[in-house]
Amino acid sequence: MLQRTVEGIVVRSEGKKLELRVITDKIVNIFVTDKEEKRRDTIAIEKKKYDIPDFNVEESKDKVLVLTKDLKVEIDKKTFFITFKDKDGDVINEDYGEGVKLGDSEVRCYKKLREDHFYGFGEKAGYLDKKGEKFEMWNTDEFMTHNQTTKLLYESYPFFIGMNKKHTYGIFLDNSFRSFFNMGEESEEYYYFGAYGGQMNYYFIYGNDIKEVVENYTYLTGRIELPPLWALGNQQSRYSYTPQEKVLEVAKTFREKDIPCDVIYLDIDYMEGYRVFTWNKDTFKNYKEMLKNLKSMGFKVVTIVDPGVKRDYEYFVYREGIENDYFVKDKYGITYVGKVWPGEACFPDFLQDKVRKWWGEKIANFVRDGIDGIWNDMNEPAVFETPTKTMPEDNIHILDGEKISHREAHNVYANYMALATKEGLLKERTNERPFILTRAAFAGIQRYAAMWTGDNRSLYEHLLMMMPMLMNVGLSGQPFAGADVGGFEGDCSEELFIRWIEAAVFTPFLRVHSAIGTKDQEPWSFGKRAEDIARKFIKIRYELLPYIYDLFYEASKKGYPVMRPLVFEYQEDENTHKIYDEFMLGQNLLIAPVYLPSKDRREVYLPSGIWYDYFTGERYEGGNYYLVEAPIDTIPVFVKEGAIIVKQKPLSYVEEDRIEEKVVEIYRGNRGKYVHYEDDGKTLDYKKGVYNLFEIEFEYFDGEIDIKFDKVHFGYEDGAKKYRFVLKNFDEVKKVKINGEEVEEYEIVVK
Template structure:
């Protein structure tokens, strides 16, 4: 509401001031409470809003009434929609705009009314009706509301069409069987106009308020707006941006698209979930998830408020109450599924490039890495290994020794991964092509509406596209993988181009002129058409039209691939996918796409990594040193240091660039890269344990500082630093030509990981030395982290004894844990085939919480204690004297004892 302060400067009489303000308030209430007085009759006619009603809406709370792109909105166009037209104080935004809307909804714009509410076993149901149609076609005038109090910290709301079945996203979500007994939320329903207000019962904080703008529910246009609890919003993937989203008229479009990471562009994946911090630095947080796969715009505005605008499906959303950020993510993953436990070698160093040219050239790179004794667990090949770019083939000339190379990798404890694209060549090469022939016979390909196979164009030329929503396709996919594995025993899959991407719009014969191809409203997707560089929206899949299924394509291909690998290998599946959707973490990891060799790309990769950890895909990383354009030595060194702390670490570059594997650079640069990769290998026990926590509890692996310090508002925007788990802080150099980095240290005691030197922070930024060969790591007080002596592969490293590093709190205490299994068997936690050890420091003790044969392989060789204030005169290990060292300036105690080298049975 506008204040009366400007009026008081002109009118000094207090009584007159009260009268003016009172009349103004009455007018405002009238327009909010009595929309029937401003609407026409049953013919759908509406009167224009009164100017005074428009004038009371602050700019920050103006919701766009004319969101179509490429249209210069005039007063006539706006008022034809019975909306307010007021030029904003700023200059008019350009088409495809982000800015204060000039055309916006007046108070009391016709919307739905709640006409009945009934209690159910799980919550409430209600009926919504409206009598005035909107300006989008096929209005649905009667809706069904369903409120489901599923758990004390999870509310589900469904708004559906009771007269007709509409598309719903085909992923499994939990079904509540009883109503929450003590919900942490309260729900208020507004009748006229309809709205939902969700509050946190402990504080009264409003987490959701949909009364701020009208609800739309048309066949191809659904819109829901709400206030936000604060400006601190995260998630809403996949977009290239800072970790903390900008709420100043920021539109995030979602529709899976093959495009190099670019700001303000819909990218490879679709994740309509956000995490929001509550106002006031309370440390509480909540989440919101819209279960919808159709093309959509998500608009953030400075109210703060959000608008969801989608062109199909239903409104099916969840509110998660936390109360802390980590709990919100765990509650979200209870719905979409916890991530899979990765096979151990997935956490090693991966090397790839597009353009090795031959299997012998690839093999030479591997041998060179071995000669330099640089850690490498996995070698990859891009599409150049294929025969004429055909899936499930390899070039019989240039890659004739590929099977021998893979055999050699296996003999050295290394693994092999190759790329697969979903596009299957529809042009018959000489001798036929079994994947296409058999696919036609089984009917696995996506079709046009007339039943003919849709043909696009990808690397091999004309291609057809498997329909992974069909179980028949899964079986065909498995058969193809098995046939190829018999020739080249690969270990994992890299599935690319699966938005799905095509080099032509729609198909080689175009797309029909239908409502699916040309909806009344098209979100701000790159290219302006749903079919831009992908398939026709009207294309037919078994589950539904591509219009509904498009953004699910990468998820369903990943699901088919993971299932096939488990069945074929009898081990955990390793799949890395470009396109993703909620629940993806159950089946694959993700890399952040075709980035560039720029310093900015290295910086934004941190935000991408943190965001995907929020989204339940913790096995994530960016192409180290950059994919396209030529990298620089300094950039590659710094990026390798940062990449050593991606949960998924792969160096990959393009065909037209020079090699960028570590030996390709100067001896000094190669040495710096090697040291960072050895450091990663030494921390494998910690990283593996963090992935166990992600798999079993929905925790993040790479973690924003705000998760551990949610009451420290200064952490809310930090995306140049991050944590592994709760205790290891990484502060990389992200700028060229510097030998220092500035990092923020939340309040508490921190220790230099390498030296044990302590920093007592009040919550402050500190300048840290960072020569080219060094990445800053700090341990938070109170931690015990397990490490191992590194080697060139994790297979060797994981057999080494442990070294425990303890960072003592002020009272001398610390704690940590280790999860250990064979690293590759399926469901070891679920079938009790693992060891779980908890470490505690006052007197250093360990407790085996779960014993298994794996525990017999765990030995401890050494231990270090940071923060020992007084030099000890004697150290005992299992009641026996042990040798130790003490350096007062580093406040570090090192202990070595043969007693620690015994198998870990207690």
């Protein structure tokens, strides 16, 4: 039986129901069930009203055809076998065998394997291309050394991108139960995905290329809001900086040694017996004065806040939680108790509105003394002394007034905690951008928090692993991500630290972090050579902050990753499809880190076009492999022809000085185009139009360069007043025009 709805169709056959919703011309939602139930969206889907496009429905004896401007979706009315075709009728993706299989304990969907490559899947170890591999998604506090055989890590993104020579698409399985993906590991004929519980509810996301698939996927799951600019600066952490005198010593040393740094983190030892929202009375007895001193030096402070609340009736957070019934229950309805850092602890049920409001109030009160951001750790949620490393799967949560098991809540627990934290920060500082860092996550986390990749090791293998992992996280909708520089566990060597900091300054999130009992990991801890090189590259990052901030603006509008695999920009070049040890910072900079010891050169592939060495200006023909020199104080960085890069003077910290002048570097090419964004970097006023948007273009012909600098939007009066143009790698320039006028000095004053 076929039923037409406002959003799509409903087909019923032999006790099963298929619901198809047209979200856009290129996004279709498929929900298949054998129960009398409604589709349940997870927190991953951003709640908004879709502008449903026009679509047509055609019915024959055996099939139903749903047609949008870009897709033809063919459904067998009896078997629910689905074929997705492009507007020309060519198959993009189709079911295999029995298609959707529904069972009591799991749901799964088989697809014919037509793809050459698979990308995405969020935080997974291994290489960039995931074809031929299998995974599960179940947030896990995995402390053992991560490698390609590590199947479970801290975050779950049940989303992937499939690509072959003709088509590119994405599939997002909107199911928060433990999910699984077999991408051709079992068979060369098919792949499948599913979950151990929940619904078969997935979104088919078509795009002309990977860029459009990511843009369409983040239309569903939301995009990052602009972060505070200081969060893009250098950040220093350790488990743990204690007592408060040590914190101040580290801060002062950064300033004395002229190494830029914006943030210092406080790990669990700042607390009283690991009780969240408290301060240790002995080691941080004058914490308010410490926070003031740090602020006077230009430092922001981010404190760790775990979900586990110590079981102690004298402790106000526990007492309030018990008295108001805020904690997760076991299957018998008794408050669940598990062991974490404070010993026996209870866990807030963040899925409940009232619990998030309560936690948000705790956050608001806690940060009032001068804390600038919150670091959510142990939020898988991790539980000690259990074989599963988490709470029992039959524990009970309340979501929208209904009881659900921890099997369903587990993977989204961190997102709800991040939401509570964000709401708390906004409650206290209504017009200030919140900063939250999370270890665990589910799809859609980009709306609430930045992420880091958890407890890595001081190994060259983990420096390498950082690249494909962060690139796939970016392709999965989260542009604000990084790894612990130098490795968290183990003693980092001088050379490894140098090579890691050289690479990490070009990643979205830059933080050095190390574990208790390991060697110090501040830039000066490895001797003068490492200190000088770290200073040099951290200053390069601060010079590039306008360019990096522009990439975050682009991410907020289109969902594009800040750190990108080469295939994202050069999909037509098959040589880029499997490259995992180089990456793009935006569309203009190509980074090729050295990730092996005792190496002073490495092979680099440059895609088609002309490329210039960022440091020497040497010219390279693209479409070729090169053996590039990379002595210890250098990392291979290349700029593509026609690139425009906006820079500023390096500061000790973001708010040290007002930026009156910016430099616009124009790299030789026939033409180039760039959009530069500017606002105060702190408040939410940009949402009210208080920002500047400039479009910069140039054309170069026969020794003459014509530059256009257009104000697309001008609502922020305190931006840079002067833009100075620097022409890079041009052999001969006879004449320069800016906005149609010939100039001797290559600059423009903004009024």
